[in-house]
Amino acid sequence: MVSLKAVRPAISCSSSGLESGPSVPLPKVGFVKLPLPAPSPSLGLNVSNNARLSLVQATEESAVSVANDRAAVISGQNLRQMATNGKATNILWHKSSVGKLHRQELLQQKGCVIWITGLSGSGKSTLACALCQALYSRGKLTYILDGDNVRHGLNRDLSFKAEDRAENIRRIGEVAKLFADAGIICIASVISPYRRDRDACRALLPEGDFIEVFMDVPLQICESRDPKGLYKLARAGKIKGFTGIDDPYEPPLNCELVLPQKGINYASPCEMAETVISFLEEKGFLQA
Amino acid sequence: MVSLKAVRPAISCSSSGLESGPSVPLPKVGFVKLPLPAPSPSLGLNVSNNARLSLVQATEESAVSVANDRAAVISGQNLRQMATNGKATNILWHKSSVGKLHRQELLQQKGCVIWITGLSGSGKSTLACALCQALYSRGKLTYILDGDNVRHGLNRDLSFKAEDRAENIRRIGEVAKLFADAGIICIASVISPYRRDRDACRALLPEGDFIEVFMDVPLQICESRDPKGLYKLARAGKIKGFTGIDDPYEPPLNCELVLPQKGINYASPCEMAETVISFLEEKGFLQA
Known part of the structure; x- marks a missing residue:
């Protein structure tokens, strides 16, 4: 009893x-x-x-x-x-x-930021959704900060010129930090092409709490997918400064995870989500 | 069994x-x-x-x-x-x-924004903490967006000039909206002196999910408390544009709660938190 x-x-x-x-x-x-x-x-x-x-x-x-x-x-x-x-x-x-510890105890998880970076069309949002769902099925609270979505609200005042792109990433990093502090597993899904911007976001979090996931999908494949038709517009010169076309993407040098993993080129989003979840489990984020 | x-x-x-x-x-x-x-x-x-x-x-x-x-x-x-x-x-x-419904189910609560407005020294942060603690003891997940704290991170690029004050409030409103969408009871504790700025934040949320709480404490009392010594600095002319001294505070016209309630002028922070919690209970925010 x-x-x-x-x-x-x-x-x-x-x-x-x-x-x-x-x-x-x-x-x-x-x-x-x-x-x-x-x-x-x-x-x-x-x-x-x-x-x-x-x-x-x-x-x-x-x-x-x-x-x-x-x-x-x-x-x-x-x-x-x-x-x-x-x-x-x-x-x-x-x-x-x-404090954070109390919230984590309540949620039986540890707050952190999973920062998914990669070219447009590399599958960032897809992975974010698969992760969110797989973690929900385990009773874990996540929240997705989608780069596009945030531009409809918090970052609606920002353009795509260089300093605004940096500010866009800075704000997402700061908000992700607040979510992690709230005890939430915050999944940021943003192209975030420059290393210095991603590193600045990493520096906001305690050591180990920023998990950078690189969607390592070749430009050629992303462009062939072109889910939003943006590459086509960029190639036609209708979008300027498009990452991968006329603006660089700097792949991470020391990120926590590279997906798809070598040898598993056709891993499904679910399989990739499992890889991330294994990492989270190993690092103790899925318990208080 | x-x-x-x-x-x-x-x-x-x-x-x-x-x-x-x-x-x-x-x-x-x-x-x-x-x-x-x-x-x-x-x-x-x-x-x-x-x-x-x-x-x-x-x-x-x-x-x-x-x-x-x-x-x-x-x-x-x-x-x-x-x-x-x-x-x-x-x-x-x-x-x-x-989605939001799933997160709310997980948390057994409804996401919302409790927007605490009032003069410096009116007890906003104190109420926010009391609320946070009382809700935690009920197993509810809250997060405080403190106007001062946010200026250390997300809003560190903003000054106190008019347009920056408005932008400060706008961003806090947008972030509070994200937290409410995450299923969290988000407690914003910010002077937010202008009606139009508070109303703009209210407009971001679904009807009923923005709960404006006015700390109705006379300037004279706030100034006598002067917990941060800011009124003294403002009177000495060392801080310009200080709310209540040389910048206006516009009290809400139709807010959800006015505290301290009339007749309970010396209600403790705990008692005030109870008042807010009763409101949340009545409106169904403390269950999914």
């Missing part, structure tokens, strides 16, 4: 800085997928307080260490740091009491 | 268009917090296949409707056509088979 204790709606509010008392530890939670509809007491799962099953709290010894970790995090100079950054001065850093 | 079935590492790849059959439904998952360390069979929780508890799959009748929903989602115009030189000449692929 597993006895589960319902969480009472409790708001612990140690982070305000207005109070001087010690912080109340956040409850440590573990997730398990259970049969739905919700098991009833007759199934032997004992839920007290008539709580919804999703509000059942874990109690465990190791919560103490979490509380201690947390106390360390929210104390001292991490709490607020005065800084001058970029063009703005007098900017304070606000540290929240719920 | 609750019998749980382990999920086999399965990548369902029904969306590639290589297959013509019906799509394989993604497993519907439900989360429940269980006592940790992981229950053993002796506790009466039967886990087959020696699976890690976090990889236990739900089986349920209503999966059928999910499958149907999903089939609807991935059919039609969501599909995108791509050419390849692989084994098929045309590969159909949908933009992303895992």
